[in-house]
Amino acid sequence: MKILVTGAAGFIGSHTCERLHSLGHTVIGIDNFSPYYDVALKELNAEILRKQNITIHHLDLRTDDTSTLITNEIDAIFHFAAQPGISASSSFEDYYTNNFLATQRMLDVIETLSSKPYFVNIATSSIYGLEATLTEDQAPLPASWYGVTKQAAEQLVLAYSRRGLLEATSLRLYSVYGPRERPDKLYTRLIDCGLNKKPFPLFEGSAKHLRSFTYVQDIVDGIVSVLDHQEACNGEVFNLGTEEENTTKTGIETVESILGFAVKIDRQPSRPGDQSRTKANIDKARRILNYNPQTSLKEGLEAQVTWFRESFIS
Incomplete structure (x- = not known):
C-alpha cells in the first residue's frame, strides 16, 4: 500500500512511519516542523526516516497545497499532525487551526478524489475530559482546548464516514x-x-x-492493526492504551x-x-483489533x- 502520514517527524508519527515501512508499505510523510519544541529534534527523527528511504515533505496543512500528495494513488492516511498537549504558551487559535482547520482542509482535498484513501484519525484520551476512564460510546467531557479541538476534528472525520464520503476510523491514544x-x-x-x-x-x-502510561511500540501495534480490519473499523472509535x-x-x-x-x-x-x-478501556480494541499491549x-x-x-x- 501507498500510505501518507501527517506529523511524520513527531514522536508517534515517526515510529508509525518506521513500522509501516517495515511491513512493506510505501510511506510518504508530511510535517510542518513546528517550533512548539526544538525543531532540531524533529529533524533528527526525519533524518532517521530518510535513511530508510521514507520521504518527508515540509508542508503546513493549514496553508500549503497538499493536492500533489493527497492523490488517487494514496491507499491510506494516518493523520497525526496536531497542536499537542496542554500549554500556556499555546493559544486557542493554535489548537483550532492545527487540529480542526488543518483536518478540514485535508478532507476537502480527499473529497475531490475518485479513489479515496482510508483515513485513520489520531485522537487522544483528552477528549474524555478530566477523568479519561470511559468507553468509546460514552459522552466525552473535554476540559482543555486541546481536547475540545481534537474531539471536533474527530467528529468531522466521522461525519465524512457517516455520509459515505470516505472510510475512516479514529483512535484515542492514552499517555504514550x-x-x-x-x-x-x-x-x-x-x-x-x-x-x-x-x-x-x-x-x-x-x-x-x-495514568495508563503506554509504551509507544504498543500504541503503534494498535494503530497499524486498523489496516487489517478496515471494514470493521469504518465509522468507529477505539481507545488504545494499557489497562x-x-x-x-x-x-x-x-x-x-x-x-x-x-x-x-x-x-x-x-x-x-x-x-x-x-x-x-480497551475491550473494543481487544475484540475487533486483537489489541494486547x-x-x-x-x-x-x-x-x-x-x-x-x-x-x-x-
Whole structure:
C-alpha cells in the first residue's frame, strides 16, 4: 500500500512511519516542523526516516497545497499532525487551526478524489475530559482546548464516514511514552533533568494523578492493526492504551531507580485542564483489533533512558 502520514517527524508519527515501512508499505510523510519544541529534534527523527528511504515533505496543512500528495494513488492516511498537549504558551487559535482547520482542509482535498484513501484519525484520551476512564460510546467531557479541538476534528472525520464520503476510523491514544517522546512530556523531561542535574518541574497534585502510561511500540501495534480490519473499523472509535494504571509518583520513582539516583523536584502550581486520571478501556480494541499491549512501565522506561543517553549524553 501507498500510505501518507501527517506529523511524520513527531514522536508517534515517526515510529508509525518506521513500522509501516517495515511491513512493506510505501510511506510518504508530511510535517510542518513546528517550533512548539526544538525543531532540531524533529529533524533528527526525519533524518532517521530518510535513511530508510521514507520521504518527508515540509508542508503546513493549514496553508500549503497538499493536492500533489493527497492523490488517487494514496491507499491510506494516518493523520497525526496536531497542536499537542496542554500549554500556556499555546493559544486557542493554535489548537483550532492545527487540529480542526488543518483536518478540514485535508478532507476537502480527499473529497475531490475518485479513489479515496482510508483515513485513520489520531485522537487522544483528552477528549474524555478530566477523568479519561470511559468507553468509546460514552459522552466525552473535554476540559482543555486541546481536547475540545481534537474531539471536533474527530467528529468531522466521522461525519465524512457517516455520509459515505470516505472510510475512516479514529483512535484515542492514552499517555504514550518511549524513545523520541517530546521534550515537554513527563518522562523525557524527567530523564533530562536527572541526567543533567536540573530541577524537575512537578505540578501541584500531579504526583497522585493516575495514568495508563503506554509504551509507544504498543500504541503503534494498535494503530497499524486498523489496516487489517478496515471494514470493521469504518465509522468507529477505539481507545488504545494499557489497562494498567500507575501514578505519576510511581513513574518518577521508576525512572529514579533506573538512573540510580533521585531527581531534584521543583514544585509548580497546578495546571488548568490537566487530567487527574486516565485508564484505557480497551475491550473494543481487544475484540475487533486483537489489541494486547504487553510492555511494562519499567521495560519501556529502560528503553527510553537508553535512547536519551545515546542521543543526548556524550
